[in-house]
Amino acid sequence: MGAVKSGSDHREMVLELIDGMTAPDRRRRERAADEITDVLDGHSEEEAFVVSCVLATLARREDDEACLEAELHTLTIMAERGVLHRSVLEHVLAIDRSALRGSCIDYYDYFLGLRGSDWGQV
Numbered sequence: 388m389g390a391v392k393s394g395s396d397h398r399e400m401v402l403e404l405i406d407g408m409t410a411p412d413r414r415r416r417e418r419a420a421d422e423i424t425d426v427l428d429g430h431s432e433e434e435a436f437v438v439s440c441v442l443a444t445l446a447r448r449e450d451d452e453a454c455l456e457a458e459l460h461t462l463t464i465m466a467e468r469g470v471l472h473r474s475v476l477e478h479v480l481a482i483d484r485s486a487l488r489g490s491c492i493d494y495y496d497y498f499l500g501l502r503g504s505d506w507g508q509v
Contacts, residue, residue: 408442413454416457421460440475455491459491
């Protein structure tokens with residue numbers, strides 16, 4: 388899945404990623420979140436926005452710790468690469484921090500630190 392595709396093939400790849408992110412199977416959700424970082428540079432700004440909105444929405448409702456960790460990790464990579472839209476940040480910060488464990492707390496705190504900075508797209 389690492390090759391950048393164009394046109395309808397590329398759109399199909401984005402739809403496949405979203406399908407994987409929303410799958411009932413937790414392993415498929417986790418794998419899809421991880422795969423996004425492999426193809427991130429090939430996404431348009433609009434596609435990155437859609438994917439990040441889906442990820443943030445799913446992370447708010449995720450009940451599997453491994454999937455949540457993968458979703459937050461991918462959102463962090465998107466922020467570091469400058470393709471995470473600032474409006475997505477509030478969706479991530481709507482997660483109940485007290486319910487988080489392990490590295491998910493670190494990811495949440497990373498996003499909390501971004502809130503007051505000049506970071507990201509407006």
